[in-house]
Amino acid sequence: MPTLKDVLAIIMGGGKGVRLHPLTAFRAKPAIPIAGKYRLIDIPISNCINSGIARISVLTQFNSVSLNRHVSRTYRFDSFHSGYVEILAAEQTTGSNDWYEGTADAVRKQLLQIQSASPSDVLILAGDHLYRMDYSKMVEYHWANDADITVGVIPINGEEVDRFGVLKRGDDGRIISFCEKPKTPAAQSAMVSYPDRNCCYLGSMGIYIFRAGILATILNDNPDFDDFGKDIIPYAVGNLSVFSYEFDGYWRDIGTIRSFYDTNLELTRHDAAFSFYDPQGPIYTHARFLPGSILEDTNLQDVLLGEGCLIKHASISHSVVGIRSQIGRNCVITDSIMMGADYYDSPNHHQPIGIGENCYIQGAIIDKNVSIGPGSVIKSFPRGINDDFGTWAVQDGIVVIPKNTVIPAGTVIEPGMTAKQLGLPG
Template sequence: MPALNEILAVIMGGGRGSRLYPLTKLRAKPAVPIAGKYRLIDTTLSNCINSGIYRIAVLTQFNSVSLHRHITRTFNFDTFHTGWVQILAAEQTPESADWYQGTADAVRKQLTEIQVTEAKHILVLAGDHLYRMDYKEMAEFHFKNDADITVAVQPVLREDAPRFGLLKREKDGRISDFTEKPKDQEIQKKFISRDDPERPFLGSMGIYLFKTQVLIDLLKGFPAYDDFGSDVIPHAIKTHQVYGCDFDGYWRDIGTIRAFYDTNLELTLSDALFNFYDLKGPIYTHARYLPGSTVEDSRLKDVLLAEGCRIRKAEIIHSVIGLRSRIASGVRIKDSIVMGADSYVTKGTSGIPVGIGENCDLEGVILDKNVRLGKGVVIKPFSRGTDLDTETFVVRDGIVIIPKNTHIPAETRITPEDI
């Protein structure tokens, strides 16, 4: 059976991430902070390392500076190890002056660099999913079936079928058909792949393992195919041996503000379906060597609290408090994500200290890094489905987001009644 060192992992890190705006206003989507101290891409990179796949290429393009900085500071192998994490940035070449047009096009434009590695198999991954997965099991399934392509698949609830691309898998594990977000129940019936009345369907997770030569042939032979999920895989099902490998663990696609918000707040609960404490599968991130957080005369319930914070006489419920957060006395925070700060600088040109000033009342809000709230600021959620853009804040699906480095003056009110 082939060895894991014959696999090159290729992580998609170049998307614009418009559905996560304004969190992606100044950074690439995989660089968006999550769970107080991590970045979205940390999960995928950690899964590779924990699975024994040590050759990793990250394809970047949009707002990539912070992502490059995070990867180069964090994921460095020692001199006695043969592994590496390499950044393949979008570039103009004699063959192409265009940016990446999609996931498949991104890999196509980097085929020369990929072929130099002489890897026999290419594992294509997304950089914006939260999950813990042993890719070794998928690789063994791929090798055992001598598959041209293996797709990681997850069970889909019957009521969720219209939101997913569904795959039809035969008894031998081979995928025979694909349909994109079917709303017709008669069409849905043709794609039942599991003997489970609640979750009878299989959906793609956007994780693909290719034989390298098969990948090259598909990308060069069909230059108009820009995306793996909607172009390459549906075509390959008709011409190649494509198999579906089961994964029934926790998996979240952090593709929208609502998904980002809900997933973060899920992590605050004691019975959260995903946690960062697994001894066999740790999630790695940048080591910052920050002091422990200090909490003075405060009430905290269901709070995920990162390092380096100072909280004074505050009430915090069902919220994430990120690195170096400063929360003054009399503050109330509920159902919110506070990303913290990049440094301990306390004053800015506005005169407002970094962090949350006295007597602020926050609910249903995301505060990006380095936000400064003056005293007495009130922010409340809007009704679900509400979208709004202003100079100082954004509302997506009812969630209020204060963009990175924003200053909000004292006594400002951002509520449905005041806007």
């Protein structure tokens, strides 16, 4: 009987992350900061460590420098521990000149390295979800059912059904049908699992456990299978023993700017459904030796505050304020995410990193190392509006200021501005 030491976890580094642009302009999706001090990749790695799965490989390709740096600096096991967290970067070889073409193709191209670890089973994870899960329970369920593949699933409602792989299962938990992102009413109604519930569908979490030999056979015998959800799982349901493992805890897919924004702001509430600290399952991240934050005559309400911040005479509500954030006098910030900074000194010195005095910011995401000049105003746009203005963007009405951007003093970004004010032609 295998043990957890025989399980290898594979965390997908994600694709180009178009739906999270411009946060993904300079980084991979799993490297995006969350909750003021963490990165998304910290979630699956921490879950693995807390579950007793200590052999972890992260597959990376797009904009992977910051992700690789964070993983290599943060997750170092000592020489007396058999576990590891390693980076498997996309590469061109004598056998293949192509980059990763999908989730399954990424695993196929790293199959030699995976097999060299001699795992009994392979746990496939995404790097852009927020949740706390004990994978050991899913692994034990997988073994107890003698399954070839086990898919982690969660109840979802009708509004979300076209964004997920949706499945139906038998009374024994075996998956009997699977549909990737059903669009039509007929396809959706055919996949209802719980007619008497609001969350009446079962959606795939993008978490899979494969018998290692089964995974290798599928990938080698089907070179045109590039994606787990679109290709491998539908094929496996009709040909192999595929079971579902239902998860009943908190889980969020951070796949869009809107979901990233809403999830972060949920965390600011005192009764938030998810906490980053649990004595039985803490979320780990890079250790930074920063001082406590200094707040001078400042009013905070429902604020998630990182360490090393300096805030003077400000009013902040329903917002996330990341590490090393500097906020000037008489600023009002609400319903916003400020990711903070990688350092304190400004590279140009004429306008320091952070938010200058007398600024009003509402409904915005301020990426790292941004400098916003004094007297600037930023307000959210109506939902559904999307546009890119170069130094800033609007995604589903949320104003996003990209990393390292300098916003001049007195800048105004708000709905109802003219094309000329917005920097548009005509």
